[in-house]
Amino acid sequence: MALDETTEHLARAAARGDQRSLGELLARIEPDVLRHCQRLLPYPQDAEEASQDALLAVARNIGRFEGRAKFSTWLHIVTANCARTTYRSLKRRASEQAGELPEQRPDPHRVSVIAGSRLDLLDAMEALEADKPELAQALVLRDICQLDYAEVADQLGIPLGTAKSRIHQARKYVQSMLGEAYG
Structure with a gap:
């Protein structure tokens, strides 16, 4: 999500309480x-739900955007968190409705290979978040938000070497989880 200077300016104005800027900002970032x-x-319907949740989160929390980092970085984090929250919620609802049936892999006749891979990746990310949240944060910033290592370190307030180490450890963790799913 590379946003232009106008969007960054709107975000700073919205963070200061300008409601017109907030409305314009939301319209610009929605796609x-x-x-x-x-x-x-x-x-698609899950992505739309997560998208609406993310836009609502931006509207509710824009006052917390301090402008130290780019708005696009902040927006990446909010969006990724909303997508993961939507996934967890859907997964929890599905297991409640299924009466706690044993977990099954997606049916390959009903789910594309890419979609199935995304489900496995989200499961792996959820496990990482539960087990080692500091690694999950670093991985989301680097591989999902596509920040460079220095930006990840800056966002997390840690040394560059620590950021690189956490990302490496997180990738190994996720890779081992995906290996189990496909092994």
């Missing part, structure tokens, strides 16, 4: 937020 959610979630 990018939806595209980002579509990359993370396999089904």
Whole structure:
């Protein structure tokens, strides 16, 4: 989500309480937020739900945007978190409705290979978040938000070497989880 200077300016104005700027900002970022959610979630209706949640989160929390980092970085994090929250919610609802049936892999006749891979990746990310949240944060910033290593370190307030180490460890963790799913 590379946003232009006008969007960054609108975000700073909205963070100061300018409601007109907030409305304009939300209209400008909506397509990018939806595209980002579509990359993370396999089904269009789920991506739309996560997108709406992300836009609502931006509207509610724009006052917390301090402008130290780019708005696009902040937006990436909000969007990725909303997509993961939507996925967890859908997964929890599905398991409640299924009466706690044993977990099954997606039916390859009903789910594309890409969608199935995304589900497995989201499961792996969820496990990483539960087990080692500091690694999950670094991985989301680097591989989903596509920040460079220095930006990840800056966002997390850690040394560059620590950021690189966490990303490496997170990738190994996710890779081992995906290996189990496909092994």
